[in-house]
Each structure stands twice: as structure tokens, then as C-alpha cells.
Amino acid sequence: QGIQDTLDKTATDGDYAQATGYPHAFIATCSQEESQVKLNRIFEGRADTVVMCGENAEAVGKADVVLLCTKPQAAKSILDDKDVYLALTDKCMVSICAGVTISQLQGWVPASTTVIRAMPNTPCMIREGMTVLSCPPKTSPDYKTFASNVFSTLGRCRFLEEKHLDAVTALSGSGPAFACVILEALADGGVMMGLSRDVATELAAQVLRGAAGMVLNTGMHPAAVKDGVTTPGGCTIAGLLTMEDGKIRSTLARTVQEATRVASTLGKEPTK
Ligand SMILES: NC(=O)C1=CN([C@@H]2O[C@H](COP(=O)(O)OP(=O)(O)OC[C@H]3O[C@@H](n4cnc5c(N)ncnc54)[C@H](OP(=O)(O)O)[C@@H]3O)[C@@H](O)[C@H]2O)C=CC1
Numbered sequence: 001q002g003i004q005d006t007l008d009k010t011a012t013d014g015d016y017a018q019a020t021g022y023p024h025a026f027i028a029t030c031s032q033e034e035s036q037v038k039l040n041r042i043f044e045g046r047a048d049t050v051v052m053c054g055e056n057a058e059a060v061g062k063a064d065v066v067l068l069c070t071k072p073q074a075a076k077s078i079l080d081d082k083d084v085y086l087a088l089t090d091k092c093m094v095s096i097c098a099g100v101t102i103s104q105l106q107g108w109v110p111a112s113t114t115v116i117r118a119m120p121n122t123p124c125m126i127r128e129g130m131t132v133l134s135c136p137p138k139t140s141p142d143y144k145t146f147a148s149n150v151f152s153t154l155g156r157c158r159f160l161e162e163k164h165l166d167a168v169t170a171l172s173g174s175g176p177a178f179a180c181v182i183l184e185a186l187a188d189g190g191v192m193m194g195l196s197r198d199v200a201t202e203l204a205a206q207v208l209r210g211a212a213g214m215v216l217n218t219g220m221h222p223a224a225v226k227d228g229v230t231t232p233g234g235c236t237i238a239g240l241l242t243m244e245d246g247k248i249r250s251t252l253a254r255t256v257q258e259a260t261r262v263a264s265t266l267g268k269e270p271t272k
């Protein structure tokens with residue numbers, strides 16, 4: 001009954017989402033019952049959220065804006081469902097599928113559907129995310145504002161041209177994994193020198209957060225942050241030269257280059 005109340009309220013409030021620029025009710029969909037059980041546990045007690053399983057068309061029919069979050073390879077077959085396709089008429093669909101282009105998505109939905117591409121990252125879970133949005137030039141400002149509002153509640157959000165989305169996928173989408181390898185390696189160094197694992201991890205994580213904050217909050221160039229730490233003849237320059245001997249800069253830059261290459265292939269049909 002609670003679920004039905006939420007859906008009824010959604011229906012009667014109709015254009016509330018567009019009027020405020022923020023969503024006021026959520027429908028999550030999945031294909032496996034065990035996912036539904038898990039999601040119900042996560043959203044327990046939230047009267048504004050409904051979890052549906054195996055009912056994509058019904059869920060899309062009740063929504064104003066649809067977020068497509070499946071694996072890139074599954075997107076086409078989900079949108080191929082005739083009822084899902086029709087339910088998307090005149091709606092906005094935001095896809096987070098890596099490597100799936102706006103023009104691919106437009107080919108899989110009705111012509112009246114507004115398509116927006118988004119590339120968020122996992123720190124959205126703690127509202128420290130980075131999301132880049134991309135949309136066709138004539139996208140309605142209401143939908144652009146709406147999408148930007150949604151992702152801005154989860155961290156930073158900006159618009160970029162779609163040609164940059166594979167690089168974005170590699171740098172900020174995959175970036176938390178790369179950053180955590182660096183974090184773990186710094187902590188390993190601390191452990192090697194006798195710190196406990198817990199302490200070393202805390203120090204390394206706070207160092208990365210603090211250094212990032214100096215760049216983001218003060219606008220300092222990363223090189224200026226580095227130089228500010230580096231006492232002539234001191235221990236920092238000794239460590240920095242060791243990093244340079246290990247080609248850390250080109251290794252990290254090439255990491256993003258290779259991840260970008262793979263990101264550009266993710267929306268393609270799997271090779272048989
Ligand atoms: N992981 C990341 O850091 C980022 C991922 N992305 C993109 O996000 C997308 C999802 O990635 P990820 O979370 O790793 O993938 P998961 O496989 O973990 O999640 C996919 C979700 O889609 C659901 N799903 C699958 N098939 C259907 C269906 N037929 N109908 C309804 N729901 C369905 C799954 O539910 P069920 O299990 O019940 O089928 C599951 O909840 C990908 O396109 C990826 O490129 C973008 C940015 C960052």
C-alpha cells in the first residue's frame with residue numbers, strides 16, 4: 001500500500017519534477033529477485049522510493065526522467081523491448097553506460113526522447129563524486145538543469161562536449177581505482193617503515209584528500225603544492241626523484257591513455 005501511495009502521489013504531482021528541477025520520487029528497476037531484495041533493504045523506510053523487478057516498461061511509464069545504468073553491452077537489448085521503447089516517448093533518458101554514444105542511444109529510443117549522457121564515479125556514494133554530462137546541442141534547458149541538479153547533489157558536475165567522454169570515463173570514471181592503487185602503495189611504504197596498516201592507510205588517504213583540497217579549494221597549481229612541500233636538500237626532493245626514476249608520471253598518464261582507448265570500445269557489439 002505504501003508503494004502504491006508513492007506511485008499515486010507521483011502520478012498526481014505529474015510535473016513536480018520539472019517545476020522544481022529535482023526528482024521527488026524514485027523507482028529502481030532490476031532483473032533479478034535477489035537484487036530487488038537487496039535494494040529493498042537499502043531503501044527500507046523511504047516512502048519516496050519503489051523497487052521493481054522485471055517490469056522495466058511499467059517503471060519507465062511511471063517516470064518523467066529515466067536513468068539507464070546497465071552494463072554497456074546490455075543497453076540495446078533492454079531498450080529493444082517494444083513496451084520500454086514506447087514508454088520512453090516524450091521522456092528524458094540519462095545514460096551512464098560507458099562508451100555508448102548519444103547517437104547510438106538516439107537510434108534505440110523514439111525520436112521524441114531526449115538523450116543525455118553522464119559519466120559519474122563511485123565517490124558519488126559519499127557525495128564526493130565527479131560527473132560529466134554531455135547532451136545534444138538543442139537539449140531543453142529544463143532537462144539540462146534537472147540532470148545537473150541530480151548529479152550536483154552527489155558531488156561536482158559539469159558539462160563537456162561528447163568527444164571528451166571516453167577520456168572522462170578513463171580519468172574520473174575509472175580514476176577512483178587508480179587513486180586507490182596510489183593510496184595503497186603509499187600506505188605500503190608506511191608499513192615498510194613500521195607504521196601499522198590502519199595508521200598508514202589513514203595518513204595516505206588524508207594526504208590525498210588534503211592535496212586534492214588544496215588544488216580544488218584554493219586553485220593552486222599541483223606543481224606549486226609540490227614545490228611548497230619541497231625543502232632544498234630535504235627528504236621530499238629525495239622521494240620525488242625516486243618517483244621520477246620509476247617513471248610514475250608517464251605511467252599514470254599512459255594509464256589514462258589506455259583506459260580511454262578501452263572506454264571507446266565498450267559500446268561496441270562484443271566480438272564473436
Ligand atoms: N562502476 C563504475 O565506477 C562506473 C560505471 N559506469 C557505468 O555504469 C553501468 C553499470 O555498471 P556497474 O554498476 O558496474 O554494473 P552492474 O552490473 O553492477 O549493475 C548493473 C545493474 O543493471 C541491472 N540490470 C541488468 N539487466 C537489467 C534489466 N534487463 N532490467 C533492469 N535492470 C537490469 C542489474 O540488476 P540485476 O543484477 O538484478 O540484473 C544491476 O543493478 C555501466 O554501463 C558502466 O559503464 C559509469 C561510471 C562509473
Ligand SMILES: O=C(O)[C@@H]1CCC=N1
Pocket residue numbers: 098169173174266
Ligand atoms: O570499468 C568500467 O568500465 C567502468 C566505467 C568507468 C568506471 N568503471
